[in-house]
Amino acid sequence: MSEPVKICIIIEDGLVQFILSAGVPVEAVVIDYDTEGADDSELKDVPQADGSTQPAFVRGALVEDDEEARAFTMRAHDLAGSDDDDDGPSLFVNHYTCPDCGTDWQDEWECAVDDDCPHCGKRHISPHESEEA
Numbered sequence: 845m846s847e848p849v850k851i852c853i854i855i856e857d858g859l860v861q862f863i864l865s866a867g868v869p870v871e872a873v874v875i876d877y878d879t880e881g882a883d884d885s886e887l888k889d890v891p892q893a894d895g896s897t898q899p900a901f902v903r904g905a906l907v908e909d910d911e912e913a914r915a916f917t918m919r920a921h922d923l924a925g926s927d928d929d930d931d932g933p934s935l936f937v938n939h940y941t942c943p944d945c946g947t948d949w950q951d952e953w954e955c956a957v958d959d960d961c962p963h964c965g966k967r968h969i970s971p972h973e974s975e976e977a
Contacts, residue, residue, distance in 0.1 A: 851907070852917040863905050864913035866921070876901040877967060938971035952977055 850866040863872050875890055877900045889897035935952045942948075942961040951959055956974040960967045 850917055850921050852913075852920045860905065863907045864917045865907050865909040866917040867909055867914045869909065870907045872905040872907050874901075874903050874905045876903075935977040936974045937977050939973040940969050940971050942966050942969060 849868050849870060851870055851872075852862075852864040853860060854862040854864070858878065860874050863870075877890075877898060879887055879899055879901065882899075882901065884899075886901060887899040888902040890900045890902065891897055935954060936956060937950055937952055938956055938959065939950045940948070940959055940961075942964060944966045945961065945964040947961055947963040949959075949962055953959075956971050958968045958970050961969060
């Protein structure tokens with residue numbers, strides 16, 4: 845079995861600032877569903893698992909893989925506990941409440957990630973509580 849590709853995605857103020865690789869060539873595409881205020885000509889229809897499409901910004905991204913990027917990426921993975929003998933990523937139970945319809949739900953993810961309301965479809969709802977599974 846081959847070694848997994850290790851990358852590091854750096855986000856500030858909700859925008860991808862850098863994508864770093866641990867010395868392996870990687871091509872990346874950033875898909876951003878936060879389209880508020882966007883001109884329709886800037887958006888692409890992105891196919892979803894249910895067969896529908898969602899408008900999004902879709903951009904190719906430069907992946908840095910120089911020596912500094914490699915060292916930073918390896919340190920970041922070490923901090924995250926993603927070493928070779930790991931049994932996989934930690935899972936978190938995230939608890940959500942939809943601000944539009946009031947629906948409460950929980951879901952397991954590898955981090956405290958935004959989710960979409962399973963009842964009304966409101967997008968990008970942040971968890972109000974997250975605990976390790």
